[in-house]
Amino acid sequence: MRSPVQTYLSGLHARVRAADPFAAHPTPGFRTASAGSPAEGLSVLYGGDPDHLGIAMTTADGFSYRVGDACEEFSIQSISKVFVYALALMDSGFDLVDGKIDVEPSGSAYNDLSSEAGSGRPKNALINIGAIAATSLVRPVGEETAFERILAVFSACAGRQLSLDEEVLRADYETGAHNRGLAWFLSSWGIIEGDPNPAFDDYTKQCAISVTAADLSMMAATLAHLGVNPATGERVFPEDVVERVLSVMLTCGMYDDSGDWVTTVGLPAKSGVGGGIIAVLPGQLGIATYSPPLDRHGNSAKGIVAHEEMSADLGLHIVRAGKPGRAVIRSHTTVDRDHSSLRRSPEDEAVLEEHGDRAHILELIGDVHFSGFEAVSRLIEELDEPQVVVLDIGKVDELSGSALMSLARLAATMDEEGIAVGVVDPDALLRRHELKRALLREAAEAGVVDGAVEAAPTDGAEGQSRLPVRIFASRHAALVWAEDAVLLSEEDAGAQPVRQQGPVLGGLSPAVRAVVRGLLTAETAEEGQVIRAPGDDFDGIRFVVSGEVHSVSPDGELMAVLRAGATFGEYALGTGAGQPFAVIAAQRSRFELLSAEALERMEAESPAAAAALWRSIAHDGYARLVQAVRGEERTE
Numbered sequence: 047m048r049s050p051v052q053t054y055l056s057g058l059h060a061r062v063r064a065a066d067p068f069a070a071h072p073t074p075g076f077r078t079a080s081a082g083s084p085a086e087g088l089s090v091l092y093g094g095d096p097d098h099l100g101i102a103m104t105t106a107d108g109f110s111y112r113v114g115d116a117c118e119e120f121s122i123q124s125i126s127k128v129f130v131y132a133l134a135l136m137d138s139g140f141d142l143v144d145g146k147i148d149v150e151p152s153g154s155a156y157n158d159l160s161s162e163a164g165s166g167r168p169k170n171a172l173i174n175i176g177a178i179a180a181t182s183l184v185r186p187v188g189e190e191t192a193f194e195r196i197l198a199v200f201s202a203c204a205g206r207q208l209s210l211d212e213e214v215l216r217a218d219y220e221t222g223a224h225n226r227g228l229a230w231f232l233s234s235w236g237i238i239e240g241d242p243n244p245a246f247d248d249y250t251k252q253c254a255i256s257v258t259a260a261d262l263s264m265m266a267a268t269l270a271h272l273g274v275n276p277a278t279g280e281r282v283f284p285e286d287v288v289e290r291v292l293s294v295m296l297t298c299g300m301y302d303d304s305g306d307w308v309t310t311v312g313l314p315a316k317s318g319v320g321g322g323i324i325a326v327l328p329g330q331l332g333i334a335t336y337s338p339p340l341d342r343h344g345n346s347a348k349g350i351v352a353h354e355e356m357s358a359d360l361g362l363h364i365v366r367a368g369k370p371g372r373a374v375i376r377s378h379t380t381v382d383r384d385h386s387s388l389r390r391s392p393e394d395e396a397v398l399e400e401h402g403d404r405a406h407i408l409e410l411i412g413d414v415h416f417s418g419f420e421a422v423s424r425l426i427e428e429l430d431e432p433q434v435v436v437l438d439i440g441k442v443d444e445l446s447g448s449a450l451m452s453l454a455r456l457a458a459t460m461d462e463e464g465i466a467v468g469v470v471d472p473d474a475l476l477r478r479h480e481l482k483r484a485l486l487r488e489a490a491e492a493g494v495v496d497g498a499v500e501a502a503p504t505d506g507a508e509g510q511s512r513l514p515v516r517i518f519a520s521r522h523a524a525l526v527w528a529e530d531a532v533l534l535s536e537e538d539a540g541a542q543p544v545r546q547q548g549p550v551l552g553g554l555s556p557a558v559r560a561v562v563r564g565l566l567t568a569e570t571a572e573e574g575q576v577i578r579a580p581g582d583d584f585d586g587i588r589f590v591v592s593g594e595v596h597s598v599s600p601d602g603e604l605m606a607v608l609r610a611g612a613t614f615g616e617y618a619l620g621t622g623a624g625q626p627f628a629v630i631a632a633q634r635s636r637f638e639l640l641s642a643e644a645l646e647r648m649e650a651e652s653p654a655a656a657a658a659l660w661r662s663i664a665h666d667g668y669a670r671l672v673q674a675v676r677g678e679e680r681t682e
Contacts, residue, residue, distance in 0.1 A: 047460065049423060049424070061355075065351060094320070094321050100116035100118055102116040103332070105417065105421070106270050110263060112260050116263075119256045120321055120322060121253065127316065128172070129203060130181055132283050137184055146237045147167065147180060149293070150169050151170065159231065161231075170297075182238045184196060193247075197209075197255065203275060225250065229242035262332075262336075263332045263333060269328075270327060270329060270330060273285055296308060300343070302343055303341075303350075311362075313326060313357065321346045322334060323349040323353060327362050327364065333362075336349070359451065375408060375410060378407070380403045380406050381528050382399050382400075385529065387604055387605060389606055389609075397532070397533055402529070402532055405436070411442060419448075432465055433465065434527075434532065439469060439475055460514070467515050469515055470519075550589070552611075565648055570634070570636050571631040571634070573632065578628065579625060579628055580625055581625060584642055586615055587645070588614055589611070591636040592635060593610075593632075593633050594631075597614065599627050600628075608629075614629050
């Protein structure tokens with residue numbers, strides 16, 4: 047099944063790739079007028095193809111999405127500063143690093159001489175002068191040089207062995223006079239102790255390491271996962287180091303454009319003049335883009351547009367961050383294990399026991415934002431040939447706009463593949479008109495004209511919508527719908543059909559059935575009518591002809607749903623205290639009553655027929671008990 051996240055990223059990639067981020071006027075469909083004017087002499091560095099655009103996203107549990115040129119290699123450049131700063135904190139300690147490098151935004155370009163008057167201390171570790179100082183604080187381990195240690199740590203974050211781009215390294219050496227001067231400036235103030243050339247060399251090399259957007263998204267996800275690579279499980283950085291690094295990224299990562307970035311994207315981030323940008327949603331996601339054309343700040347112009355769109359569309363701004371991933375999935379079961387209270391025939395029960403694993407129920411909980419629904423959609427993708435998927439949001443506190451759009455994409459995809467989607471929404475959290483708007487927007491972005499969606503009602507009876515999502519006010523109603531879908535599917539495949547004849551009359555011989563039918567009288571109950579109340583004396587046995595009635599316990603719990611063919615009333619005989627629970631008409635229903643007086647007459651005039659009837663009633667009651675016990679065992 048096509049992932050709704052992958053669908054969204056593919057659509058975003060197509061739109062951003064076709065846009066002109068340097069246009070004088072706002073680009074239609076985007077929230078920002080432009081990403082800034084092109085950089086003079088920096089529009090594209092290192093021979094990158096200006097048409098390249100790659101987007102990658104990796105979740106905090108290690109699953110990656112990639113679109114476009116996400117596997118195209120380019121040099122990491124200044125994005126390296128983030129991970130080297132983390133290494134410096136690990137190797138030299140917070141006190142020593144803080145004494146040599148401040149944590150304040152510079153408000154200046156990446157290559158400015160932004161240092162503290164009187165001490166030479168760089169403003170932060172994410173501008174060139176601060177990064178060179180941080181590189182000098184990385185310590186060799188054993189026979190490993192400082193740069194070899196840097197490369198090994200970068201590789202551990204990426205989850206694969208990275209390498210140095212020798213061509214980029216030569217170019218950086220040839221144009222590195224300014225950075226070499228910064229290294230000597232740091233040495234003059236004692237920030238770099240001893241010869242500053244090794245620090246300059248290692249800094250130049252670290253910037254020339256070759257990566258892809260896919261690599262960078264995994265590296266960012268390692269930071270999101272508090273220093274543990276989510277794919278390999280290797281701990282690369284301690285948690286306190288990651289906390290510091292992400293804090294500095296949030297305020298300093300985009301140079302003199304950091305303020306605009308925080309207000310529009312709102313994620314810890316870092317850019318590089320190689321065309322890459324990484325962003326981190328702590329605990330949830332690592333995101334990376336690659337597009338070589340740079341704006342006047344030295345940031346990837348289309349990369350900024352892509353990140354702004356993702357933050358707004360998916361609700362990623364750090365002030366709106368919700369629970370991480372699978373924390374929103376409370377339970378996952380199937381209708382062969384978690385069935386409705388509808389009384390079904392033994393034949394239908396057998397079909398559901400064999401094929402009910404094709405109807406899935408996912409119960410969600412808490413606040414559902416993008417990353418949470420991403421985990422839901424990924425779980426659904428992994429299901430083996432599902433026929434029905436029900437999302438129970440009865441315990442959801444908040445369903446964000448990004449999650450709603452993800453639901454719309456998921457529903458559209460599943461509808462195309464013939465998978466039915468239902469939502470249990472007892473608190474009307476998911477308003478019908480909001481879902482319609484989301485589906486229409488998704489159809490418009492995909493260029494699809496869907497008459498069924500456009501004609502969908504915004505209100506009406508439960509589940510009676512032409513949208514590719516059925517909405518139910520109760521879990522029971524959704525379970526009945528899911529079970530019926532499985533039964534009807536098996537009927538179409540040649541299995542036993544859904545049965546309407548009740549087992550009590552169905553188990554009698556034609557002669558006995560005729561005796562019983564001769565004693566029945568017709569009754570009708572309107573919706574909401576209490577047909578039997580707790581404590582009522584036995585007044586006969588009712589056979590449901592049409593409609594639906596509910597057995598409800600004294601504390602309001604739904605115990606059983608009865609439809610055509612089912613019986614009720616006989617339990618009042620066995621308790622000694624009359625009717626044990628209420629029976630209420632859920633809709634207008636018709637019955638045939640075998641009254642207590644008629645039963646007495648039958649026992650007197652046709653004792654053999656009466657005995658056969660009681661045997662059938664006892665057999666049906668035992669079958670119901672077995673079904674109930676089996677259901678309890680499955681859900682334990």
